[in-house]
Amino acid sequence: MxxxxxxxxxxxxxxxxxxxxxxxxxxxxxxxxxxxxxxxPRPRRFSGCYPDYQTALAAARAAGAMPGYDHAEVAPVSFDRMCRVAPWDYPVLFWLQRLSGDIRTLVDAGGHMGTKYLAFRAQLATSWPDRWIVYDVPAIVEAGRQRAAAEGLTGLHFVTDLREAGPADLLLGSGLLQYLDIPVSQLLLRMVALPPHLILNKVAFRKGAPHVTLERIGPALVPYQMRNEEAFLDEITALGYELVDRWSIPSLSHVIDTHPEMGASESAGFYFRLREARGRGDAPD
CATH class of the missing domain: 1.20.5 (Single alpha-helices involved in coiled-coils or other helix-helix interfaces)
Incomplete structure (x- = not known):
């Protein structure tokens, strides 16, 4: 049936x-x-948790990825976006304008292909430093020099050795410290002289012990450091700097995709000055 x-x-x-x-x-x-x-699924932005930079870099190599930032293929990644002013840039612009009378030479450490130079030109038109020098890794510097020459950016200079920059009035590090493979104090001591003014923006922190993860940037896996803020401040002040200003950047908090139990990072920016360096741009005591 x-x-x-x-x-x-x-x-x-x-x-x-x-x-x-x-x-x-x-x-x-x-x-x-x-x-x-x-x-x-989209590739993870952050993966792995390592005790230091070199261990993370070795893990990137073992994964078969392009390790670190020093590659021509990484240079164009997000370049146009980085050339636009972002909300976390405004405290930096405030201090650059406030200090304009004291700043003749600015070293933009980790300045990529001059992204902040391009982003800030309109805002700082009347208070522009005489010399804007970008310090970065060789592959990025070479790409930056080529782009600057093609676009006629004669006021933008590039170095791969901080001693070549000569004395500077201010060191700007915007998004530098996450990717720096040496202590920040060691970086500053490589300069001819400590700059009187120091602006460090987008510094990544976490509670407790610092650690390093790997961030995917285009074809590369790049070690990304999350510091302990107290230790960071001790390192800077030990060089003779005093903290003048600090700002939080909640929108740049990150969680490591493979280790969410580590919690979210924090992001902040700072303006320091050498204790004996006081100009008309300084905030009153």
Whole structure:
């Protein structure tokens, strides 16, 4: 005997509904030309947790990725976005304008291809330093020199050795410290003389012991450091600097995708000055 199927709805509408759901589920596949790889999970931005920079760098090599930042392929990643003023840049602009009478030479450490030079030109048009010098790794500096020459940016200079920059009135490090492979005090001591003014922005911290993760930047895995803030401040003040200003950047808090139990990082910016260096831009005591 043939079984009878009882339904309160016609078969055709049911089929149409099922096909409609199937079409909806296939839309991402159709939208990307049928390439299934676009449906796979996006690569993790942060992965791994390591005790120091070199261990993290070795892990990047072991993973078969391009290790570190010193690669021409990394230079164009997010370049246009980094050339725009972001909300966390405004405290930096405030202090650059306030200190403009004291700043003739500015060293932009970790300044990429001059992204802050390009972002800040309009805001600092009337208080621009005489010399803006970018210090970065060789591959990024070479790409920056080529771009600056092509665009006629004669006021932008590049060095791979801080001694080549000569004496500077201010060192700016915006997003530098996460990727720095040496202590920040060692970086400053490589200069001809300690700069009277120091602005460090987008510094990543965590509660407790510091650690290093790996950040995916284009084709590379780059060690990304999360410091202990108390130890960081001790390191800077031991060089003779005093803290003048600090600002928080909540939107740059990050969680390591593979280690969420470590908690979110914090991000902050700072303006320091040498204790004996006081100019008309300094805040009153």
């Amino acid at each position: 043939m079984a009878t199927v009882h339904t309160t709805r016609p078969i055709t509408p049911l089929l149409r509904s099922a096909v409609g759901r199937l079409r909806f589920s296939l839309r991402p596949l159709q939208a990307f030309g049928g390439r299934l790889r676009y449906l796979l």
